[in-house]
Amino acid sequence: MKKLLVLLFSFLTITAYAAESAEGGEFRPGDMITHHIADDYTWHFADGVVLYLPVILVDNGEVVSFSSSNFYNEAHEVVPYKGYVMEHGHIYKTNAAGEPIADYAGLYDLSITKNVASMFVSVALLFFVFFGIAASYKKNPGKAPRGMQSFFEPIIIFIRDEIAKANIGPKYERYMPYLLTIFFFIWFNNLLGLMPGGANLTGNIAVTLVLALMTLLITVFSGNKSYWGHIFATPGVPKWLAPIMIPVELIGIFTKPFSLMVRLFANITAGHIIILSLFSLIFIFQSIAVGPLSVAFATFMNFLELFVALLQAYIFTLLSAMYFGGAVEEHEHHDEHAHAEAH
Amino acid sequence: MQLVTPGIGLIFWQLVTFLIVLFLLAKFAWKPIMKALHEREASIEDALSAAERAKLEIQSLKADNEKLLAEARLERDKILKEASDAGNALVESAKNKANEEGARMIAQAREAIENEKRAAITEVKNMAAALSLDIAERILRKELSNPAAQQELAADYIREVTLN
Structure with a gap:
């Protein structure tokens, strides 16, 4: 039982540590906590052990589906994909310049999130x-x-x-x-x-x-x-x-x-x-x-x-x-x- | 603010999944489980009440047995009492009979003795009379062998007759 608990908390600690390293730079507990309790398009088990979940969007009646890994480039930076961009845990339609359109109607996000x-x-x-x-x-x-x-x-x-x-x-x-x-x-x-x-x-x-x-x-x-x-x-x-x-x-x-x-x-x-x-x-x-x-x-x-x-x-x-x-x-x-x- | 804003995607998936889960669990899990639980409870209930009934039955049987035993005991006592009464009565009656018989036999004996005695006395009397007669005859024969005596006697008789 004790061993199990130690194992459990070592995992928890790793996740917490992972959050810090993922965000990089200075540790902001507020952001880390919000990130953990909010929904996500990826399932982050530990640093490097990430499950990219499918994104399903209904854009004006048209169903668009792709893996959420497309939103990340090799340097693990968020990039736009197929005219959509992920920002603050939400997916937005982008305009020609790659900027998210805040008041775009008709986009329903039915992704299989975390x-x-x-x-x-x-x-x-x-x-x-x-x-x-x-x-x-x-x-x-x-x-x-x-x-x-x-x-x-x-x-x-x-x-x-x-x-x-x-x-x-x-x-x-x-x-x-x-x-x-x-x-x-x-x-x-x-x-x-x-x-x-x-x-x-x-x-x-x-x-x-x-x-x-x-x-x-x-x-x-x-x-x-x-x-x-x-x-x-x-x-x-x-x-x-x-x-x-x-x-x-x-x-x-x-x-x-x-x-x-x-x-x-x-x-x-x-x-x-x-x-x-x-x-x-x-x-x-x-x-x-x-x-x-x-x-x-x-x-x-x-x-x-x-x-x-x-x-x-x-x-x-x-x-x-x-x-x-x-x-x-x-x-x-x-x-x-x-x-x-x-x- | 993001925390308290429900996302449309999660609402959709939650609704769909929850309804499917509710339907499937209700049909394939809760229904058989509730039924099995209900059946088991009913069978336990039945078993308990059967045991209770059996207990009552045994109690009544025991009471019956006790009643029968008590009755048998009473019967036995009665029979014993009757038998001893009958024995006593038999002894008593036998005793009485024996007494009576004894008394009767004594009376008979007494009577027989009396009769014998009477017969003996009569015989003695008769014998005495015959002897007396014999003696008297012999005396008379001896007295009257001389004529003077016969005359005297005749004279006496005549006197006596005259006097009368």
Whole structure:
């Protein structure tokens, strides 16, 4: 275990060092950190070990595809290619002079970036793990779980009993596939993000946006009469308050998934920034003596991040389940009865 | 600012990939896993309730057995008591019978003795009478062998008859 950790941190240190040498000249921790937590067109594992990912562009309906290595010349300097140029992690259309056009419309960048590639890895892992588990359930039905099965079964049962059943109620079964998928998708990607050379996928706002959007759509489409009743005619609130209440409730529909989006993004990104900052201290002080201290703190932070990886997956799943529960909950209609009697 | 600006490419790939992952995992992983878990839980539940039922059954069997045993014990006690009663009654009746028999036999013996005694006495009486008669006859024969005595006697009888 100890050996593994030493190995892990030696890798992390190499990556940090690589960042410095790649940028060259004076070490700017801000740039290094931003570079590490942002998306990229190449996957930089270590100095010299670089995976050039494919660039896919949709330019006014026309699909253009080439390797991102074309943007670099032999001296590892960024050069324009086929009328496109890469600048600050974005691809721009260039004019005749090779200058990027800032306000060019109609260019959609659908490249397989580092985050997309990392997501594919996580998906392969998810398929490998859970298809394997499903196969072992089929192979020995009704038997005690074995191996990987016995590790994941308590987690699956926890999600079913403590998250879905407890928050959604009798209709929980419908939401289980989604809840299990987001939980393991977020957890696996959080952990992959902590690996040396890993991408900051769950700390990317586009990813958390899509996940939150899914929760929003499922919530809205599974909302029953009582759910919409509470939004457009909140029981127990006087009618003249409706002009205030309805917008507030409508905004509430969106703030819930928005908070999901920001929470996951901010937590994961913050963890990455802290660990990278601790390593940056070595290069800021330009002293090997700071190394042990940095490593000690970073080790502590890494353990904390391992916990946060699980915690954030749990929170996202739990809150999604709570929103679904609110949408399908059958309220007791005391107010409506009173209303009917008054007529 | 770049950090909080979602990129269109990643949104696209995330959406597509996530939907595919959701669909495939739901169909080929979650469904069989949830089904297997559910089945296993149901079978465990069944086994537990069967065990519970068996336990209750055993308890009731045990209670039945105990009841039967108690009944058997009662029956045995009753039979023993009856047998001893019957024995006692038999002994008692035999004793009574023996007593009675004894008493009867004594009475019979007594009666026989009485009869013998009576017969003996009668015989003695008869013998005494015959002897007396014999003696009287002999005396009379001797007395009346002379004529004076016969005359005297006749005279006596006549006296007596006159007097009467």
